[in-house]
Amino acid sequence: MKRDKEIIKFPKVQFAIFTVLLIFLLSDLSACGGTVPESEPISKTAFLLDTMCSVTVYTKDDARYAEEALALCAEYEQLLSRTVADSDISRINAANGRAVAVSQATIELLNKAVYYGELSDGGFDVSIGAVSSLWDFSSASAERSIPDEGEIAAKLTSVNFKDIEVTENTIRLTRPGAQLDLGGIAKGYIADRLAAFLTESGVKTALIDLGGNVVTVGEKADGTPWKVGVRNPFTFGAPVGENSEGRENAEDPVSTILGTITVSGTKSIGTSGTYERYFMQNGVRYHHILDPVTGFPAETDLAGVTVVTDLSVDGEGFTTTCILLGSVAAQQFLEENHIQAVLLKEDGTVITTGDIDYVTAR
Amino acid sequence: MKIKKTALQIRTADVILTAALFVGAVIGAFFAANAGVYADDARVTVTVGGELYGVYALSEAQEIVVDKTYENVIMIEEDSSGRMRVRMKSADCPGQDCVHRPPIDRTGQSIVCLPNMLSVEIRGGEGDADAYTY
Numbered sequence: 264m265k266r267d268k269e270i271i272k273f274p275k276v277q278f279a280i281f282t283v284l285l286i287f288l289l290s291d292l293s294a295c296g297g298t299v300p301e302s303e304p305i306s307k308t309a310f311l312l313d314t315m316c317s318v319t320v321y322t323k324d325d326a327r328y329a330e331e332a333l334a335l336c337a338e339y340e341q342l343l344s345r346t347v348a349d350s351d352i353s354r355i356n357a358a359n360g361r362a363v364a365v366s367q368a369t370i371e372l373l374n375k376a377v378y379y380g381e382l383s384d385g386g387f388d389v390s391i392g393a394v395s396s397l398w399d400f401s402s403a404s405a406e407r408s409i410p411d412e413g414e415i416a417a418k419l420t421s422v423n424f425k426d427i428e429v430t431e432n433t434i435r436l437t438r439p440g441a442q443l444d445l446g447g448i449a450k451g452y453i454a455d456r457l458a459a460f461l462t463e464s465g466v467k468t469a470l471i472d473l474g475g476n477v478v479t480v481g482e483k484a485d486g487t488p489w490k491v492g493v494r495n496p497f498t499f500g501a502p503v504g505e506n507s508e509g510r511e512n513a514e515d516p517v518s519t520i521l522g523t524i525t526v527s528g529t530k531s532i533g534t535s536g537t538y539e540r541y542f543m544q545n546g547v548r549y550h551h552i553l554d555p556v557t558g559f560p561a562e563t564d565l566a567g568v569t570v571v572t573d574l575s576v577d578g579e580g581f582t583t584t585c586i587l588l589g590s591v592a593a594q595q596f597l598e599e600n601h602i603q604a605v606l607l608k609e610d611g612t613v614i615t616t617g618d619i620d621y622v623t624a625r
Numbered sequence: 626m627k628i629k630k631t632a633l634q635i636r637t638a639d640v641i642l643t644a645a646l647f648v649g650a651v652i653g654a655f656f657a658a659n660a661g662v663y664a665d666d667a668r669v670t671v672t673v674g675g676e677l678y679g680v681y682a683l684s685e686a687q688e689i690v691v692d693k694t695y696e697n698v699i700m701i702e703e704d705s706s707g708r709m710r711v712r713m714k715s716a717d718c719p720g721q722d723c724v725h726r727p728p729i730d731r732t733g734q735s736i737v738c739l740p741n742m743l744s745v746e747i748r749g750g751e752g753d754a755d756a757y758t759y
Contacts, residue, residue: 308675308744315737315744319756402720402739475759483755492754494734496727519710519730523754534758540722569758624753 392442
């Protein structure tokens, strides 16, 4: 009978064993699927603000906001860079003491800059532009050298943040020859604006990294806190730039990170260091954090300062101020103001302040 | 034909379907397992001007030469403790900052050569941190 050929006798016991095996295999497949990590974070990067900037999001739907955030970053660069010809800052610098109408972003940032000038008693001074333009710490320059001392002294007379006049919509530099340089604070302000943009766009989780200036946005999807590593500039046992010889034969490699900071929610983790932008001359490291009193790189026993703040603009103000203060005064300043920080001294010693959640790397 | 009550009626097509499911499950499990292996492996991603230049396994020691506006020579190598790391061996860019950067060995770390608009980053694998400040 034809129909009989199509039907196979299958004992219930064998069928049950086969079914169990099949279910086991399928569940095994499902388990394997579970070990495959969820889709990787989506990072969008661009060379902006004279550094590499990235915005990372964690869902495909948010990818467009990461792109838009970088576009916003480029817009702020056009507004706040002193090297962009028609930026607000360039127009103020070229106004010869006249009041210049500027954007609200520039007003907001200048108010912050003046506040940090007062807080640091002039240690942090954005009117240092005429002096800082004498120095070249750019990685695109082959010939980086110490400017003429007489020229530095002459330009120093133009430096005083108290002579920056900020109104509701104008900025005026009343001191002759004064020039703005917002390099020590603009990145932080822009990072805050990008974080606000992402949050307002409905992005629940993101990471902003403007050249090592990190802002965590929201909570991670898995509920775990954010971990931000602090890079170790002494990876070969000495500051970078002073040990390029023999690096391949380093006998005792140390960790590439000093430690890890744990934070929750939207926070800024920013670092200023004397080893990021610098040049070497006659065995001396000339770094980019200038002392407004001398016009030379700040003499400090701190190699780096990392702070955790709610706003990145505050972080930049604090870190630069601390480098200028040196470790003893910086620690006192940070403790008095309950600021979470990691101070790295030139001798390799690490000091933490506030109730920072910091774990030293193994 | 009378079939015993202790057996089920299963057609040939049912057997073929079951066999297909079985084979599919095995093949699927194989690929899923391998996908897991690749996803866990840390890799070195090189971009130039924001465009992907190449992806290399961190586990494989090698020298990568990127010849664009400037030439960067990137080394993936083992340090003396046996840990794999990446460093900028040399570059003919003016400032040489990238060559003076410390090596990287953890997911999320990067070395940047600004004049060449080049970025070397470790991605994938198990990271110690979500980001790095410097």
